[in-house]
Amino acid sequence: MVSNQCPVTESILFIDDTIASGGLTHPRSRRIAEEIHSLLNDVAWGRAGDDHLPAVQDLIQELLEKKEPQGRRLGQHLNQTLADNMEVFESHVKTHNCPTETCEWLTPAPCQMACPAGIDVPTYVTLIGQGRDAEAIDVIRRDNPFPWVCGLVCTRPCEFMCVRGRMDTPVSIKFLKAFAAERAMSEGTYRNPDKEPDKGKRVCVIGAGPGGLSAAYYLALKGYGVHVIEALPMAGGMIMVGIPRYRLPREVIDREVAMLEELGVTFAFNTRFGQDVTLDALKAEGYVAFFFAIGAHKAYKLGIPGEDDFPQTMEAIDLLRRVALGDRRKPGKQVVVVGGGNVAIDAARTCLRLGCPEVTIAYRRTRHEMPADEEEVEQAEEEGVRFSFLTIPAKIVGQDNCITGLACVRAELVQRDGSTRMSPVPILGSEYTMNADVVISAIGQKVDQLCMGEMKTMGWTRRGTIDVNSVTMQTSIDGVFAAGDAVTGPATVIEAIGGGKRAAEAIDRYLLGIPQPQMPPVPVRRRREECIEVPASTKTVIKRPVMDMLGMDRRRTTFQQVELGYTENMVREEARRCLRCDICRRCGRCIEVCRDKMGISALNMGYMDFDHPVPTDLRITEERCILCGACAANCPTGAMRIEDRGDERLLLLCGTILNRQKLVFCDSCGKAMGPRKYIDFINKRVKSVGQVSEQVMVCEDCARKKTARFNVDTLPI
Amino acid sequence: MGFRKGQKVEVYQRSKDESWESYMDRFVGLHGIITDPDTAINDPDALVEVSLDGKGTHRLPQDCLRAIDE
Numbered sequence: 062m063v064s065n066q067c068p069v070t071e072s073i074l075f076i077d078d079t080i081a082s083g084g085l086t087h088p089r090s091r092r093i094a095e096e097i098h099s100l101l102n103d104v105a106w107g108r109a110g111d112d113h114l115p116a117v118q119d120l121i122q123e124l125l126e127k128k129e130p131q132g133r134r135l136g137q138h139l140n141q142t143l144a145d146n147m148e149v150f151e152s153h154v155k156t157h158n159c160p161t162e163t164c165e166w167l168t169p170a171p172c173q174m175a176c177p178a179g180i181d182v183p184t185y186v187t188l189i190g191q192g193r194d195a196e197a198i199d200v201i202r203r204d205n206p207f208p209w210v211c212g213l214v215c216t217r218p219c220e221f222m223c224v225r226g227r228m229d230t231p232v233s234i235k236f237l238k239a240f241a242a243e244r245a246m247s248e249g250t251y252r253n254p255d256k257e258p259d260k261g262k263r264v265c266v267i268g269a270g271p272g273g274l275s276a277a278y279y280l281a282l283k284g285y286g287v288h289v290i291e292a293l294p295m296a297g298g299m300i301m302v303g304i305p306r307y308r309l310p311r312e313v314i315d316r317e318v319a320m321l322e323e324l325g326v327t328f329a330f331n332t333r334f335g336q337d338v339t340l341d342a343l344k345a346e347g348y349v350a351f352f353f354a355i356g357a358h359k360a361y362k363l364g365i366p367g368e369d370d371f372p373q374t375m376e377a378i379d380l381l382r383r384v385a386l387g388d389r390r391k392p393g394k395q396v397v398v399v400g401g402g403n404v405a406i407d408a409a410r411t412c413l414r415l416g417c418p419e420v421t422i423a424y425r426r427t428r429h430e431m432p433a434d435e436e437e438v439e440q441a442e443e444e445g446v447r448f449s450f451l452t453i454p455a456k457i458v459g460q461d462n463c464i465t466g467l468a469c470v471r472a473e474l475v476q477r478d479g480s481t482r483m484s485p486v487p488i489l490g491s492e493y494t495m496n497a498d499v500v501i502s503a504i505g506q507k508v509d510q511l512c513m514g515e516m517k518t519m520g521w522t523r524r525g526t527i528d529v530n531s532v533t534m535q536t537s538i539d540g541v542f543a544a545g546d547a548v549t550g551p552a553t554v555i556e557a558i559g560g561g562k563r564a565a566e567a568i569d570r571y572l573l574g575i576p577q578p579q580m581p582p583v584p585v586r587r588r589r590e591e592c593i594e595v596p597a598s599t600k601t602v603i604k605r606p607v608m609d610m611l612g613m614d615r616r617r618t619t620f621q622q623v624e625l626g627y628t629e630n631m632v633r634e635e636a637r638r639c640l641r642c643d644i645c646r647r648c649g650r651c652i653e654v655c656r657d658k659m660g661i662s663a664l665n666m667g668y669m670d671f672d673h674p675v676p677t678d679l680r681i682t683e684e685r686c687i688l689c690g691a692c693a694a695n696c697p698t699g700a701m702r703i704e705d706r707g708d709e710r711l712l713l714l715c716g717t718i719l720n721r722q723k724l725v726f727c728d729s730c731g732k733a734m735g736p737r738k739y740i741d742f743i744n745k746r747v748k749s750v751g752q753v754s755e756q757v758m759v760c761e762d763c764a765r766k767k768t769a770r771f772n773v774d775t776l777p778i
Numbered sequence: 779m780g781f782r783k784g785q786k787v788e789v790y791q792r793s794k795d796e797s798w799e800s801y802m803d804r805f806v807g808l809h810g811i812i813t814d815p816d817t818a819i820n821d822p823d824a825l826v827e828v829s830l831d832g833k834g835t836h837r838l839p840q841d842c843l844r845a846i847d848e
Contacts, residue, residue, distance in 0.1 A: 552827065
C-alpha cells in the first residue's frame with residue numbers, strides 16, 4: 062500500500078513521544094532533542110537552510126555519544142531515518158517539497174504534479190493575473206525552456222487535473238502561458254537566467270527535438286559546453302516537422318531556440334548520427350556524456366494489400382515533414398487518412414490547406430474512442446474534414462499505378478472474453494469501397510533503430526524503444542542517456558521536455574560523481590505568491606474565455622495560425638479563476654469545523670473531493686457565515702484567513718472573499734466586537750456578563766469592568 | 779484502446795510488464811486521470827500517461843490500471 066508518512070514528520074512525532082514519555086532524564090539529552098525538534102520543524106515548514114541538516118546530524122551524533130540509553134535509542138532511530146530518507150529530507154530543504162504530501166505547507170498543487178515537467182502553475186498563473194508576464198516566464202523556464210511552444214501545442218495534463226474543473230471548467234492554463242510568452246518576447250523581457258561558471262566539460266546532444274533542446278538548455282545553464290547534432294536542416298524535431306504551422310508557427314520555435322544559442326549551445330544541422338558522425342568520433346572530439354533524443358519518426362505500415370503498390374500511398378508523418386520543409390504540392394483530390402490520433406487530424410487538415418477538395422478520416426472505432434484532442438477533432442470538422450467511423454481498411458485498390466479506392470469493412474465494437482476493452486470486429490458482408498486517389502496512413506510511429514545501429518550494446522525494450530532507467534534516463538551504455546519519444550514511444554511534447562530536464566540533472570550528477578536518485582524527481586514549488594483578491598460572486602461567475610479563431614476561408618486555404626490567442630483582458634480575468642491549490646490542500650477541515658463544531662454549514666465547496674465532487678457555490682458562504690473564524694483557525698496552510706480591515710471583517714479563501722460584513726464596535730472602548738451576526742450567535746449561546754441593549758453595544762471586557770466596579774463600590778468593607 | 783483521455787482510473791495492482799519499476803509499488807491504490815492514452819496504434823500493450831493524485835505524471839502499463847466508475 063501507499064506509504065504516506067513523511068520521515069520528517071515521523072521524526073518530529075518520535076521526538077515528541079520520547080520527550081512526553083519522560084524517557085530523557087538527562088537535561089542535556091532533553092535539550093539536544095528539543096533542538097533537533099526545532100530544526101526539523103523548520104525543515105517541515107520550508108524554513109530550513111543549507112546548514113539545517115548538517116546541524117541535525119551533529120546533534121544526533123552528540124546524542125549517540127551520551128551514555129543515557131533513551132537518548133542513544135532516540136539518536137539511533139533518528140540516524141537511521143535520516144540515512145534511509147536523506148533525499149526526502151533534502152527535498153524539503155532544497156526544493157521546498159514534501160513528496161508524501163504530509164507537510165502541507167510544501168505540497169505542490171495538482172496541476173503542478175500533473176505536469177511531466179513539473180512547472181509551478183499556480184505561481185505563474187498568479188503572476189500573469191497581476192500582469193507580471195516576464196516574471197511568469199522566468200518561473201516557467203525554471204522547468205520548461207519552451208513556454209511559448211507549450212502555450213500553443215501542449216496536451217495540458219495540468220488542465221485535466223485542475224481543481225477548478227471539478228467546479229465548472231479548468232483554468233485555461235495553456236493559453237495563459239502562450240500569452241505571457243508572446244508578450245514577454247515582444248517586450249524584450251523574455252530572458253535567460255544566469256549560467257553557472259564553466260565546468261570545462263562538453264556534452265553532446267543527438268536530436269534537436271523538445272527533449273534534446275530541453276536537456277541542452279539545462280546543461281548549458283549548469284555550465285557545460287553543449288553541442289547539438291540534428292539530421293534535419295533546422296531545430297525543433299517533431300514540433301517543427303510533425304506539428305503543422307497553423308498550430309505552431311515556425312517563428313515561435315525559432316525565437317525560443319535562439320534563446321539557447323544565446324546560452325552558447327551550438328548546432329550541427331543536416332548531420333545524421335550513425336552516418337555522418339559516430340559515437341567514437343564524438344568521444345574523440347572530447348565529449349564526456351551523450352544524450353540521445355532521436356524521437357520516433359518511423360511510421361507503422363497499414364499492413365494491407367496494395368500498400369506498397371501505389372506511389373499515392375504515404376505516411377502521415379512523411380507528408381507533414383515534407384510540407385513543413387516547404388513542399389506545398391497537393392497530394393490528390395480524394396484523400397483518405399487512416400487513423401484516429403492527432404497525427405491523422407494534422408494530416409487531414411494539412412491536405413485541406415494544400416487544396417485537396419475531399420478529405421476523409423477512416424477510423425475503426427467510434428468518435429468516443431478517438432485518441433486525438435477533442436478540440437482538434439472539432440476544428441477539423443469545422444474546416445470540412447469528413448469522418449468515417451467504425452471503418453476497417455482492407456485493401457488499397459487501383460489500376461495503372463493509380464489508386465482508385467480504399468476497400469473497407471464496417472466494424473462493430475464488442476467486448477471480447479476476458480477483456481474490458483471494446484474491440485472493433487468486422488461485420489460480415491459489409492464490404493464496400495471508399496473513393497480515393499490518395500491513402501495516408503497515420504496509425505502511429507516508432508523509433509528508427511537503424512540510426513543507432515553501431516551501438517550494439519544499447520538495450521531496447523520489447524516495444525522497440527531505448528531501455529533506460531526511468532529515474533535517471535541512463536541507458537545500458539555508460540555515459541549515454543536518452544529521453545523523449547525514443548524512450549516513451551510517441552508521446553507528448555511536455556513529456557519530452559520533462560525527460561530532457563531529468564536527463565540533464567542525471568548527466569550533471571554523473572559528471573560530478575554524485576549518486577543518482579532512486580525516485581523520479583518531484584515537482585518543485587518555486588514561490589508562494591500572494592493570492593489575488595476576488596469577490597466570491599466574481600470568482601464563481603467568471604467563465605473560461607472562448608478562443609477567437611481565424612476566418613474559415615483562411616483556415617481552409619492557408620497555414621496561418623488558427624487560434625488567434627486571448628486578449629489581455631481575457632487573460633487577466635482568466636487567471637483570477639485559479640483556486641490556488643498550492644496553498645489550499647483541500648483537506649476539508651474548514652468545512653468540517655463549520656458544519657460539525659459550529660453547526661453553521663456555510664462552506665459549500667464540493668470540489669474538494671477528488672473522486673466524488675459535488676456542486677460548489679462559493680456565494681452561499683455570505684448568506685450563512687457569521688465570520689467566527691473557526692475555519693481560519695483550523696486551516697493548516699493559511700489558505701483560509703479572517704481579518705479586520707477598517708470597519709469590516711473579511712473571510713478569504715486563497716484570495717477569494719467569501720464573506721465581508723460590517724464590524725460592530727464597543728461603545729465604551731471602541732474595540733471591534735465582530736459583525737452583528739457573530740455577536741447574535743454568541744449571545745444566543747452565552748449569557749453576557751454585562752447588560753447589552755439594542756442601542757448600546759459594550760464588549761465583554763468593558764462589561765466586566767463596569768460590573769466589577771459596581772460590585773467593588775457597593776460591597777461592604 | 780483500453781482507456782480514454784480524461785478517464786478516472788485506479789492503480790489497482792503491480793504490473794508484470796518490464797517497464798514496471800520498484801518505486802512504482804507505492805502507486806498501487808492511488809487514483810488518477812489518463813492524460814495521454816497513446817492509442818494511435820491501438821496497442822493494448824502501450825504505456826499510458828497517467829496523472830496520479832499527489833504523485834505526479836507517469837507512464838504506466840495498462841494492466842495495472844482499472845477505470846473508476848463515475
